[in-house]
Amino acid sequence: MRAALVVFCKECRESLRDRRVLTNTLLLGPLLGPLIFLVIMRLVVGHELEKAERPLPVVVIGAARAPELVAALRQLGMAARPPVADPELAVREQRIDLALRIAPGFAEDWQAGRPAEVEIIYDASRREAGSDVERLRAMLDGYSRRHGVLRLLARGLAPGLISPLIIAARDQATPQARGALLFGMLPYMLILTIFIGGLWLATDSTAGERERQSLEPLLINPVPRDRILLGKLLATACFSLASLCLGLLAFAIVGRFMPTEQLGRSLALGTHFVAVALPALLPLVLLICTAQVLIAAFARSVREAQTYLGLAQLVPVIPSILLSVMPVKAQLWMYAVPLLGQQLTLMRLLRAESVAGLGLALSALVTLLAVLLLFALARRVYESERLAISS
Amino acid sequence: MIEVRELRKCFGATRAVDDVSFVARDGEITGLLGPNGAGKTTTLRMLYTLMRPDAGSILVDGRDALREPLAVRRALGVLPDARGLYKRLTARENIEYFAALQGLERHVARSRTARLLGALDMGAISDRRTEGFSQGERVKTAIARALVHGPRNVLLDEPTNGLDVMATRSLREFLRALRAEGRCVLLSTHVMQEVAALCDRIVIIAHGRVVADGTSDELRARAGESQLEEAFMKLIGAASRADGLA
Numbered sequence: 001m002r003a004a005l006v007v008f009c010k011e012c013r014e015s016l017r018d019r020r021v022l023t024n025t026l027l028l029g030p031l032l033g034p035l036i037f038l039v040i041m042r043l044v045v046g047h048e049l050e051k052a053e054r055p056l057p058v059v060v061i062g063a064a065r066a067p068e069l070v071a072a073l074r075q076l077g078m079a080a081r082p083p084v085a086d087p088e089l090a091v092r093e094q095r096i097d098l099a100l101r102i103a104p105g106f107a108e109d110w111q112a113g114r115p116a117e118v119e120i121i122y123d124a125s126r127r128e129a130g131s132d133v134e135r136l137r138a139m140l141d142g143y144s145r146r147h148g149v150l151r152l153l154a155r156g157l158a159p160g161l162i163s164p165l166i167i168a169a170r171d172q173a174t175p176q177a178r179g180a181l182l183f184g185m186l187p188y189m190l191i192l193t194i195f196i197g198g199l200w201l202a203t204d205s206t207a208g209e210r211e212r213q214s215l216e217p218l219l220i221n222p223v224p225r226d227r228i229l230l231g232k233l234l235a236t237a238c239f240s241l242a243s244l245c246l247g248l249l250a251f252a253i254v255g256r257f258m259p260t261e262q263l264g265r266s267l268a269l270g271t272h273f274v275a276v277a278l279p280a281l282l283p284l285v286l287l288i289c290t291a292q293v294l295i296a297a298f299a300r301s302v303r304e305a306q307t308y309l310g311l312a313q314l315v316p317v318i319p320s321i322l323l324s325v326m327p328v329k330a331q332l333w334m335y336a337v338p339l340l341g342q343q344l345t346l347m348r349l350l351r352a353e354s355v356a357g358l359g360l361a362l363s364a365l366v367t368l369l370a371v372l373l374l375f376a377l378a379r380r381v382y383e384s385e386r387l388a389i390s391s
Numbered sequence: 392m393i394e395v396r397e398l399r400k401c402f403g404a405t406r407a408v409d410d411v412s413f414v415a416r417d418g419e420i421t422g423l424l425g426p427n428g429a430g431k432t433t434t435l436r437m438l439y440t441l442m443r444p445d446a447g448s449i450l451v452d453g454r455d456a457l458r459e460p461l462a463v464r465r466a467l468g469v470l471p472d473a474r475g476l477y478k479r480l481t482a483r484e485n486i487e488y489f490a491a492l493q494g495l496e497r498h499v500a501r502s503r504t505a506r507l508l509g510a511l512d513m514g515a516i517s518d519r520r521t522e523g524f525s526q527g528e529r530v531k532t533a534i535a536r537a538l539v540h541g542p543r544n545v546l547l548d549e550p551t552n553g554l555d556v557m558a559t560r561s562l563r564e565f566l567r568a569l570r571a572e573g574r575c576v577l578l579s580t581h582v583m584q585e586v587a588a589l590c591d592r593i594v595i596i597a598h599g600r601v602v603a604d605g606t607s608d609e610l611r612a613r614a615g616e617s618q619l620e621e622a623f624m625k626l627i628g629a630a631s632r633a634d635g636l637a
Contacts, residue, residue: 006491010480017479213475217533220439220471221492222464385442388473 003223007231011205012238021200025239029196030246033189034254055079056135061087062102066110069102069118069143076139087121098122098132113151187346188320190247191339194281194288195313197243198236199306202292205232207305216388225382229293233375237289244281248274268352280345280360283367287338290371294378297387319343335359338367392417392575393438393544398447400433407433408444409599415577415592417543420570422590423579424623430599431579432472435548438577439469451544465493468542470550474533478522482513485521486536493540500539507535511565527558534565545569547578551585563589583620597627 015021061083063070070080084090087099103109103117110116118140122133149159209215219225255269292309299305319340330348335341335356341363348355381387393415400408408430415421423431436442438449440460449456449463456463476485483504490500508517511531516524521532530550538545550566551559566589569576580586586593586607593610595602603610603626607619614622 002494003492006488010477010488013484014477014479209475212478213473214477215475216441216471216473217469217475217489217536218492219441220464220467220469220537221489222461222494223492224461388441 001227003221003227004231004234007223007228008234008238011201011232011235015201015204015235015239021239024200025197025243026246029243030193031250033192033247034250037186037189037251038254038257056132057081057097058136059084059087059090059096059099060102061099062104062106065102065104065106066116066118072143073139076142078136078139091121091123094123094126097126098136100136184324184347185320186251186350187323187343188316190244190251190277190281190346191284191288191316191342192313193243193247194240194285195292195309195316197240198285198289198292199309201232201236201239202289202296203302203305203309205236206293206297207299207302210388211302219388225387226379229297229375229378229382233289233293233378236293237285240285240289241282244285245278248278268350273349276349276355276360277346280355280363281342283364283371284338284342286371287367287374290374290378294374294381297378297381315339316343323347330359332356332359332362335363336366338363338370341367392450392452393577394448394450395434395438396448396450398434398437398449399445400430400437400442401445406599408437411447411596411599411601413594413601413604415544415575417575418570418573419591420566420576420578420589421592421594422586423577423594423596424581424583424586424590425579425596426581426627429581429596431581431596432548434596435469435471435546435577435579439467439471439546440464441471465540466542466544468537468540468545470530470534470537470545470547472548474529476521476524476529476532479520481518481520482524482528482532482535483508483517485532486539489536490539495540503539503541504535507539510568511535512561526553527555530554530558530562534562538569542574544575545577547576549580550578551580551582583623587619595623595626602626602629 015025055077057079058073059081060070063080063083074080081096084096084099087096087101090096091099099121101119101121103119106116106118120133120136120140124130124133148162152159152161206215209218218228252269252271252274291312295308295312296305299308316339319337320343322340323343330344334344335358341359345355345360345363395414396412398408398411399406411430411434413421413423423434425431433442437444438451438456440456440463443457451463451466454462454466476482477488480488486504486507487500490504491497495503508514511534513528513531513535516528521529524532530553534547534550545566547566551562554562566576566578570591578585578590590607592604592606594604595610603613605613610626611617611619611622614625616622616625
């Protein structure tokens with residue numbers, strides 16, 4: 001075992017001296033995910049806030065015919081703009097987004113208690129138009145309903161007569177659960193930090209050593225090859241773990257800067273999340289690193305290893321998509337599938353739901369069994385005669 | 392002492408090493424001489440247990456390399472054909488890494504490394520990272536790390552490949568010093584001057600077979616030539632004809 005330790009120390013020391021490794025493993029890998037995340041969230045949140053609060057500019061034609069209506073719409077957030085000569089043409093030419101025309105007979109009809117006409121002029125093919133039109137229509141609907149009720153009351157009728165149906169929509173998603181939908185990609189990003197952390201060392205310590213002709217001298221030392229493999233694997237896992245820890249930390253910090261409350265969405269990214277997620281992901285770190293070392297030992301060159309490992313990074317996308325597309329109930333067997341089990345755990349943690357101890361134990365056990373299997377395979381590749389020989 | 396008997400290794404249909412036997416004695420420098428592709432590197436790789444022979448036996452100081460590969464590797468110091476260094480480690484760290492893998496205690500490793508750095512005249516470069524080392528500096532570092540555990544037997548695959556005249560001379564001096572210490576030195580080469588200048592015994596290999604084996608004088612006498620080079624050509628030519636290749 002001493003030999004494995006010697007190999008471990010040398011691999012770590014050598015990697016720590018490589019600025020490229022440090023930036024990729026300990027800076028770019030763990031921080032890129034959270035930063036992209038923060039930017040996306042800011043954009044999404046900013047957009048939603050803007051849509052809800054920003055005054056809605058509407059060109060109003062014939063405002064003098066309905067001063068009361070215009071005043072009421074202003075109160076609801078409409079910014080009335082001065083009229084233009086040909087509003088239809090102006091909308092088509094995209095000079096204005098939205099126009100409201102109050103029909104010439106409006107005042108007369110209104111006074112007489114007849115339905116009075118207003119027109120909304122818009123271009124449905126424009127992306128932003130939909131929500132603005134909806135907003136204006138909702139404002140007009142509200143105004144219309146309020147006056148309808150007043151007219152019924154004036155005639156001594158119950159206002160309930162015109163609304164035989166009451167529709168109440170009550171969303172049962174907890175704020176955390178709504179957040180988790182949005183944050184569905186977070187588990188994948190966390191698992192990606194594990195991949196990125198181990199990538200360089202896994203490639204360099206087998207395929208790289210062979211390419212630089214240092215693997216053959218190394219293997220001539222009186223050390224069983226599985227010890228050398230173990231040392232390299234542990235060093236890979238160590239960097240991978242460091243990357244994961246930094247990633248978790250970065251997400252926890254980024255979580256604080258998320259305007260989640262304003263959106264009614266919140267995310268359990270606190271101490272509890274880190275305290276459960278980290279041990280839950282430890283077996284996965286070993287699994288991913290063993291797979292990386294195995295693939296790198298199997299590949300004939302560094303380039304080939306990098307190609308394979310790049311493809312391997314896409315594997316955890318599958319459970320991510322499965323979990324977001326089919327919102328199935330968490331079942332025990334899911335924990336027994338490596339990657340799926342850990343992603344499920346992360347999802348539940350983010351939603352501030354409890355994670356069953358049995359599930360965690362099962363996930364760890366099966367993942368560790370998979371580690372042993374992959375280690376046995378990597379050992380066979382290491383024992384093979386062709387491992388050291390580059391040409 | 393290294394004893395090789397009827398060693399055989401095939402790659403697919405090619406017989407890379409076919410029935411090779413020889414003995415390399417302590418206190419002597421033995422040269423494996425042969426053209427490129429003769430099977431020298433494959434023979435050495437079987438000796439240092441990187442490859443398993445299909446048939447035959449290898450004894451190093453009386454130990455069977457097939458049955459006790461770790462013990463044999465401990466008794467060998469090897470400069471293989473591949474001599475890559477870790478470029479982000481210094482020369483000293485490269486050597487101490489192998490010392491640790493040989494199982495040496497730290498203080499022993501330190502003093503042995505320091506002694507080898509002195510013996511190979513590497514004082515000026517010992518604490519520089521090996522990135523950017525010249526070919527000669529790289530070979531010296533590779534030799535130092537191969538010998539850090541003080542092995543009785545030293546194997547070198549084409550040791551002077553790519554070295555300039557100065558480096559070659561000092562390497563020869565170093566190998567003679569190893570012989571003087573009573574070690575068994577076995578080197579492979581395709582360079583005639585190398586064996587002429589250095590080797591006590593010569594094993595000529597061609598097409599995976601031992602063509603001739605003896606001292607320089609014996610080989611010249613056998614071929615009936617006064618120059619070693621002529622003797623070499625004659626002996627190899629005979630082997631080629633026997634194989635129907637030339």
